[in-house]
Amino acid sequence: MDALxxxxxxxxxxxxxxxxxxxVLLGTAVGVLPGIGPAMTVxxxxxxTYNVSPSAALIMFAGIYYGGMYGGSTTSILLNTPGESSxxxxxxxxxxxxxxxxxxxxxxxxxxxxxxxxxxxxxxxVAVAPTxxxxxxxxxxxxxxxxxxxxLVAVTSVLGSSKLRGFSSLALGLAIGLVGTSTGxxxxxFDNPLLADxxxxxxxxxxxxxxxxxxxxxxxxxxxxxxxxxxxxxxMDRKDWRRSWAPxxxxxxxxFPFGALPAGGAELPTFLSYITERRLAGExxxxxxxxxxxxxxxxxxxxxxxxxxxxxxxLAIGLPTTATAAVILAAMQSYGLQPGPQLFEAxxxxxxxxxxxxxxxxxxxxxINLPLAPLWARLLRIPRPYLYAGILFFAVLGAYSVNxxxxxxxxxxxxxxxxxxxxxxxxxxxPLIVGVIxxxxxxxxxxxxxxxxxxxxxxxxxxxxxxxxxxxxxVLLLGPLVLRLIPGKQGPERLEDEVEELEEEVRS
Amino acid sequence: xxxxxxxDPTEPAxxxxxxxxxAQYGLAAFLALVGVWTVVDSAGLDPGFAxxxxxxxxxxxxxxxxxxxxxxxxxxxxxxxxxxxxxxGEDVDLDRATDWRTLGGLAGVLLAxxxxxxxxxxxxxxxxxxxxxxxxxxxxxxxxxLAIGTVLSVTxxxxxxxxxxxxxxxxxxxxxx
Numbered sequence: 056m057d058a059l060x061x062x063x064x065x066x067x068x069x070x071x072x073x074x075x076x077x078x079v080l081l082g083t084a085v086g087v088l089p090g091i092g093p094a095m096t097v098x099x100x101x102x103x104t105y106n107v108s109p110s111a112a113l114i115m116f117a118g119i120y121y122g123g124m125y126g127g128s129t130t131s132i133l134l135n136t137p138g139e140s141s142x143x144x145x146x147x148x149x150x151x152x153x154x155x156x157x158x159x160x161x162x163x164x165x166x167x168x169x170x171x172x173x174x175x176x177x178x179x180x181v182a183v184a185p186t187x188x189x190x191x192x193x194x195x196x197x198x199x200x201x202x203x204x205x206x207l208v209a210v211t212s213v214l215g216s217s218k219l220r221g222f223s224s225l226a227l228g229l230a231i232g233l234v235g236t237s238t239g240x241x242x243x244x245f246d247n248p249l250l251a252d253x254x255x256x257x258x259x260x261x262x263x264x265x266x267x268x269x270x271x272x273x274x275x276x277x278x279x280x281x282x283x284x285x286x287x288x289x290x291m292d293r294k295d296w297r298r299s300w301a302p303x304x305x306x307x308x309x310x311f312p313f314g315a316l317p318a319g320g321a322e323l324p325t326f327l328s329y330i331t332e333r334r335l336a337g338e339x340x341x342x343x344x345x346x347x348x349x350x351x352x353x354x355x356x357x358x359x360x361x362x363x364x365x366x367x368x369x370l371a372i373g374l375p376t377t378a379t380a381a382v383i384l385a386a387m388q389s390y391g392l393q394p395g396p397q398l399f400e401a402x403x404x405x406x407x408x409x410x411x412x413x414x415x416x417x418x419x420x421x422x423i424n425l426p427l428a429p430l431w432a433r434l435l436r437i438p439r440p441y442l443y444a445g446i447l448f449f450a451v452l453g454a455y456s457v458n459x460x461x462x463x464x465x466x467x468x469x470x471x472x473x474x475x476x477x478x479x480x481x482x483x484x485x486p487l488i489v490g491v492i493x494x495x496x497x498x499x500x501x502x503x504x505x506x507x508x509x510x511x512x513x514x515x516x517x518x519x520x521x522x523x524x525x526x527x528x529x530v531l532l533l534g535p536l537v538l539r540l541i542p543g544k545q546g547p548e549r550l551e552d553e554v555e556e557l558e559e560e561v562r563s
Numbered sequence: 564x565x566x567x568x569x570x571d572p573t574e575p576a577x578x579x580x581x582x583x584x585x586a587q588y589g590l591a592a593f594l595a596l597v598g599v600w601t602v603v604d605s606a607g608l609d610p611g612f613a614x615x616x617x618x619x620x621x622x623x624x625x626x627x628x629x630x631x632x633x634x635x636x637x638x639x640x641x642x643x644x645x646x647x648x649x650x651x652g653e654d655v656d657l658d659r660a661t662d663w664r665t666l667g668g669l670a671g672v673l674l675a676x677x678x679x680x681x682x683x684x685x686x687x688x689x690x691x692x693x694x695x696x697x698x699x700x701x702x703x704x705x706x707x708x709l710a711i712g713t714v715l716s717v718t719x720x721x722x723x724x725x726x727x728x729x730x731x732x733x734x735x736x737x738x739x740x
Contacts, residue, residue: 089652089653089654090652090653090654102723102729103727105727105729106727106728106729107727130653134653219633219636219637219640220637220647222629222633223590223594223630223633223634223637226594226598226626226629226630226633227594227597227630229622229626230597230598230601230626230627230630233601233622233623233626238611238615238619239611239612239615239619240608240609240611240619242604242605242608242619242623243600243601243604243623266673268652269669270666270669271649271650271652271655272652272654272655273662273665273666273669273699273700274661274662274663274665274666275649275655275656275657275659275661275662276654276655276656276659276662276665276700276701277654277655277656277659278656278701438702439654439700439701440696440697440698440700440701440702440708441697441702441711443696443700444692444693444694444696444697444700444708444712445693445715447669447672447673447692447693447696448689448692448693448696448712448715448716451673451676451680451689451692452685452689452719452723455680455685455731456723456729456731459731459732461677461678461680461681464676464677464680465677468670468673468674468677471673472670475666476590476593478649478650479586479647479649479661480586480587480590480647481647481648481649481650494622494626498617498622501617502615502616502617505616505617506616509616510616
């Protein structure tokens with residue numbers, strides 16, 4: 056508690072508060088802009104943080120992270136084409152509400168719900184993360200190796216995606232991670248000295264998220280303008296409050312654990328929250344599919360709580376489970392900080408400042424964004440040629456400012472082409488990024504584990520935690536196969552079908 | 564797990580529409596290429612130091628062969644009628660065919676950026692990049708695009724140089740900016 060108060064006093068210094076405000080504004084603005092998600096935002100802003108202190112950068116990222124989430128929900132309520140998979144469900148009811156003239160209430164329940172869920176989620180994060188870090192700090196290299204494998208498998212085999220494509224993406228990422236001379240010999244460097252230090256993760260992330268996306272959109276640019284629903288200042292009356300508070304809490308209860316588990320992702324909790332609210336809606340049940348406020352309040356809360364939950368494995372174990380978390384991890388590494396249990400001991404001030412600034416960011420979001428909603432809605436009208444030209448502009452600037460080398464810009468273009476191809480062929484982006492980041496660390500942990508045992512492979516399952524983790528990995532990999540043997544559709548597949556049905560039902 | 568069972572040509576037609584997603588063979592070939600090359604590169608490494616329990620080649624062998632296996636699986640799936648689902652998004656209209664002209668234009672703009680950036684410097688190249696990309700993407704007011712681009716690139720150059728302390732080389736404008 057004392058530590059948190061110290062962190063709070065750090066986060067509330069005028070300078071750091073300014074970074075938080077900048078982060079929240081930037082995060083929301085780019086979150087609202089179509090085609091830009093929170094991961095791309097953080098990636099594009101990485102160069103800006105090269106010369107500011109680590110704590111200032113982390114405070115800004117906290118703002119960007121929560122702001123990006125919030126901005127995404129505004130877009131999906133006011134436009135009927137959701138950008139990120141986690142806001143699909145918000146778009147279902149939120150857009151219907153907006154069409155019925157209740158955009159202000161939809162935005163209000165999303166904003167206040169995000170605040171409630173984000174605050175509770177951050178409290179849980181503060182309570183859970185140090186404890187997890189304490190458990191994890193005693194683990195040896197074999198357990199870390201197993202945990203990293205788990206993270207790789209988990210981000211690869213998430214709900215609703217083709218495993219074949221997931222693993223293809225992962226393998227490409229791991230191959231990119233091989234480049235360099237970390238083992239004493241040049242691997243995959245084409246004898247190019249510029250590749251000796253490996254490929255900068257900033258260049259890969261910016262290329263895959265920003266350049267790949269810009270090229271993909273350019274190839275399929277919607278030429279007719281989207282219908283955007285105008286909105287005034289968000290507000291709710293007493294009846295809306297009564298209908299919203301319980302869904303907020305239930306959504307939080309779904310979101311946080313799913314975010315905190317290494318098999319994270321916000322799709323599942325938002326969907327579970329949606330069907331729960333529909334079931335519990337009672338007299339308002341008929342409104343579902345036509346714009347029920349419960350259907351916005353619950354999933355939005357779940358989405359934000361899961362964002363807070365994601366930070367548990369990131370900070371306490373050093374495992375990224377979402378794209379944004381992966382980019383934040385890369386940013387921390389560029390400061391020489393290694394997220395994980397040691398961070399709590401080595402840099403307590405930094406960690407607690409970050410945690411405290413999450414509360415600050417969350418509050419700022421509510422205070423700043425309720426009045427600014429009409430302004431954000433206007434951002435949706437930005438001419439697309441300028442938007443995507445701007446993305447390319449900042450992507451090149453970001454890659455060039457890493458080393459001021461033309462070579463990095465060339466790499467940016469090549470990986471941008473890869474990012475385009477991945478979107479064309481439905482390869483998920485997340486496994487590649489996580490593979491690039493975790494691949495080298497996986498090798499490090501394996502080397503360490505086997506060095507201690509002098510090459511005896513059985514050391515890998517010498518720790519109980521490692522054994523448990525391998526069992527979990529086996530369940531994740533084999534579970535779907537077993538379920539497929541049982542007649543009828545089960546588990547994830549059934550969920551997937553239900554999501555699709557829902558979407559069709561509501562769209563029509 | 565090889566392509567030993569040639570697929571029945573009529574089968575994919577019934578299950579997944581008129582024709583298999585041919586372009587996916589290209590993706591499979593790319594995966595195989597990266598995989599083979601990773602394995603070959605690993606094979607060319609020295610055995611490593613005596614104290615290296617995990618040889619430098621080990622990961623390369625695993626990842627490379629994994630890529631080759633995935634490539635084969637993908638090729639088989641494609642032959643069986645598996646189709647890729649392109650990523651959706653706010654500004655993406657998947658009903659439209661791929662717009663190769665815009666893509667080609669953007670590729671040209673990006674390559675020109677790579678070629679010119681060290682020589683002309685960010686202030687000029689950034690402006691050209693923005694104006695070129697915006698024009699290719701459909702905004703034909705190229706004078707205005709160039710003006711916006713110049714403002715963006717010069718501000719970002721000064722912003723990085725003065726504000727953030729990141730000295731981006733000025734290129735031919737060295738001494739003027």
